[in-house]
Amino acid sequence: MIALLARDLRLAVRAGGGFGLGLAFFLIVTALVPFGVGPEGGTLARIAPGILWVGALLACLLSLDRIFALDFEDGSLDLLATAPIPLEAVVAVKSLAHWLTTGLPLVLAAPVFGLLLNLPGPGYGALVASLAVGTPALSVIGAFGAALTVGLKRGGLLLSLLVLPLYVPTLIFGAEAVRRGAGGLDFATPLMLLAAITAGALAGLPFAAAAAIRVNLR
Amino acid sequence: MPLRMDRFSAPDASLAVTGLAVARAGIAVLEGVSFALSPGQALVIRGPNGIGKTTLLRTLSGLQPPLAGRIEGAAEAVAYAGHADGLKATLTVAENLSFWAAIHGSAGIGPALAAMNLTALQGRPAGSLSAGQKRRLALARMLVSGRPVWVMDEPTVSLDAGSVALFADAVRAHLARGGAAVMATHIDLGLPGAAVLDLAPFRARPPAEGGLAGRFDNGFDEAFA
Structure with missing residues (x-):
């Protein structure tokens, strides 16, 4: 494993692997928003929590279809399915790899992007904490979507349509935590609900994803 | 111990199939396939295109469930090599092979590289290899899997005569260690005592003759019953 x-x-990290793609996308989104809504600091500060979370979510979505599709195309997925490690573990490990290459860089870089959007001072702790707790759920839910669409031609678009609604609870509680943090309020409750979503996704979805892959490999 | 040269312990290298029916895309293609394979034996599967050779081999590997019949022998004993080589273009030859050795818990890729004449290429990215060299790397993976039953789908595609001989030697050595092999191939590898199974008589018959042809795999319905 x-x-x-x-x-x-x-x-x-090798050529064409897509490492940093999500991060660059996140940067561009957060850099474009001030151009779109104008440089007025108050407006930016008010919308920053939502924009930051939506940006992180879309950045995660960008690389989801690679999780299983590449292994399916070159035949590695067949071989992994017959390998001595259970397919559930394969899903969990590949989700972890996706989080390490997409989610974790977002968590680390988020404070810088918060500056671009004039996020109020107290919000930075909440931003990093909520992204750290919430992005693993994005990777696992995304891996489940990728497992459902593996083997489909142009499965990427269908993947987005399947996965984005499933991201809604994570987005709501993640953005709420940042909003409360930015307002100087206690953000423990949305953070705990976010942690609950992540824990639930981690516990259940690798099994569902493995079952979906088995069906798709037939 | 670089490569497993001892006789295979558990899981056993025997494979027995009785009354097997397999389906491709949910439609029955073969039925009534029976054979038994004991350690040291090879089985060559023949049949026209579309008869279901690949489907049969994937079923034997546990990648899809049989429509009917029984497969005796642990799925964990089977190492599968399909049409696709399963290589990562940006990883080197040694990295590709080391990965599968680690997954299968076997140590050392040197003997497998040597057996498939890849030692000189081990630092090259797999994406820069020729089709035949990629195939040799895919077959070297069988050697590092350490599994007793090799299930191979057209293993000699794009191999030159010299490489086919290398591959035949590897299979012979595998059989001599007590392994077994099932392969779909149309060329004669000169394997001692290899049985040949022609699939043409096992084509799924129409339902009027009591066959399964046209019957859909109802696994989905059963799953939700």
């Missing part, structure tokens, strides 16, 4: 994680990380 460590070998699989190491391989996926290595593939991500």
Whole structure:
């Protein structure tokens, strides 16, 4: 399993692996918003929590279809399915690799992007905490969507349509945590609900995704 | 221990199939397939295009459930090599092979590289290999899997005569260690005592003759019953 994680990380940083793509996308979104809504600081500060979370979510979505599609196309997924590690573990490890290459850089870079959107001072802690707690759920839910659409031609678009509604609870509680943090309020409640969504997704979805892959490999 | 040269312990290298029916895209293609394979034996599967060779091999590997019949022998004993080579273009030859060795818990890729004449290429990215070299790398993966039953789909595609001989040697050595092999191939590898199974008589018959042809796999309905 460590070998699989190491391989996926290595593939991500090699040419064409897409590492940094999500981060660059996030940067562009947050840089474009002030151009669109104008440089007025108060407006930006009010919409910053929502924009930051929507941006993170779309950045995650960008690389989802690669999780299984590439392995399916070159035949590796067949081989992984017959390998001695359970397919549920394969899904979990590949979700982890996706989070390490997409979610974690977003968490680390988010404070910088918060500056671009004039996020109020107290909001930074909430932003980093909510992204750190919430982005693993984005990766696991996304891996489930990718498992459902693996093997479909142009499955990427269908994947977005399937996955985005499932992201709604994460978005609501994530943005709420940042909004409360930015307003100087206690954000423990939305953060805990966010953690609950992540824990539930981590516990259940690898099994669902593995079942979906088995059906798609037939 | 670089490569498993000992005789295979559990899981056993035997495979027995009785009354197997398989379906491709939910439609029955073969029925009544029976054979038994004991350690040291090879089975060559023949049949015209579309008869269901690949489907049969995927079923034997546990990638899809049989429509009917029984497969005795652990799915964990089977190493599968399909049409696709399963290589990552941006990883080197050694990285590709080391990954599968780690997944299968076997140590050392040196002997497998040597057996498939890939030692000189081990630092090259797999994407820069020729089709035949990629195929050799895919077959070297069978050696590092350490599994007793090799299930291979057209393993000699794009191999030159020298590489086919290398591959035949590897299969012979595998059989001599007590392994078994099932392969769909149309060329003669000169394997001692290899049985040949022609699939033409097992084509799924129409329902009027008591066959399964045209019957859909109702696994989905059963799953939601």
